[in-house]
Amino acid sequence: MSASRLVIFPVHAQADAVWHSLLEAGQLQHAATLCERRRARYINARVALRLTIAELLHCDLQQVVIEQEATGQLRVCTEPPLFASVTYAQHLGLLVVGSSRLGLDYEDGVAPVFWRSVVRRYFCDSERHWLQGRDNRSQEADFVWLWTRRESHLKYRGSGIRGDTRCLCRLDGAAPPYQHSFNLAGGVGTLTGEAMTVDLSPSLLALCGEWSFDPDFSWRKAPGGMVCCVRSE
Template identity: 35%
Template sequence: MDGRPGADPDTVTVLWCTTDGDERRRARALLLRSAAAMLDVPESEVWVEHEPGGRPCLGGAGGGLRVSVAHTRGALAIALSERWPVGVDVEGVRELRAAAMGRAWFDPAEAAWIGGLPERERPAAFLWLWTQKEAVGKALGRGLRDGGMRRAVPLPSPWPPGPRPPLVPRPLPGRWDVLSLALGVDDGRHVVGVALHRDGAEPSGEGAVRLQVRRV
């Protein structure tokens, strides 16, 4: 990794990579290495713990960082923030009954958006929303309990996003304090969703949240 990730406390750092197996172990190793680099301490001074609900957190010198970890077959992602609770998710783009799944699980406006797209674009669009919902649940510390799949997230505009979309997370409808974003990575073969919870922030007192996304 070049330099220290996330030197600005308003920056959420997201690191991702493809793998050939053992995603869980590699995600843990990347998290510890990245946290140590961010804090400028030896890796031995940072370790992984878990909150009562199961959400991963860091112990030792990493106790002040907010982190999230995700992995799927062939890919992993982590998110780190010095300020905000964060969530991350990653999914491989694959064939899905996207329109039917959207109608079953998502907010009606989101399901209608997916159903209105050309069929070949629907799986990626479904995962665009799914990964954000997963990330939001992690950032809030609630997962997808209590209707998390129905929790609306920002729809992308335009669709499909260009090759270099702006890395600016957007507020959830009706929730100024929760922001999310999804990105196509690995030439569109995977989607990474990111969210943060500006817990305790004042609506009018916050500047722009920055996102740093890198392949490692």
């Protein structure tokens, strides 16, 4: 995964007005139609993406063109293209940019009270059987990790978790991607991509005044025993 960036940015408040000039008129118009929470996420993510990509390509900010493909993947209009994926938690956003398809998901909270019904509704048989075989004391944390694993894979493919509940290892005949789990600020996430290993540390992009954040980031080994879907580090 060459030429990559992993960036943390705030979403608890809208980026300072000085950054809004980086957005296109259509983006600002769309942002105005959103509720306050979704507006902050939308604006901050697009500002963070534009800043990150301009730094990565060593180009002017106005030269950055980002398109959303029919599959939902974000693609930077360069030759060769760059790809991006974005995920949100309650107070922070996380994005990754790289030279091949990517999927990123992160959860900073505990499992919802209805997590068992989520398992029945969205997970495939292999995932359900693996989770049922885990220690009762770790099942809720394992559910959160498994959710990020599935969601990041489906983002990599260009769909969302609610749009596809099939066993991921049966989606096509292509070689499965690699997945890399990580811990961040007490939460857990998964990065899905075509690289066997990654050597990334997140950088902070403060868009809201004096915002600061202790990332407390580390790559982690995935829980053992899962045989379905993808290759883990």
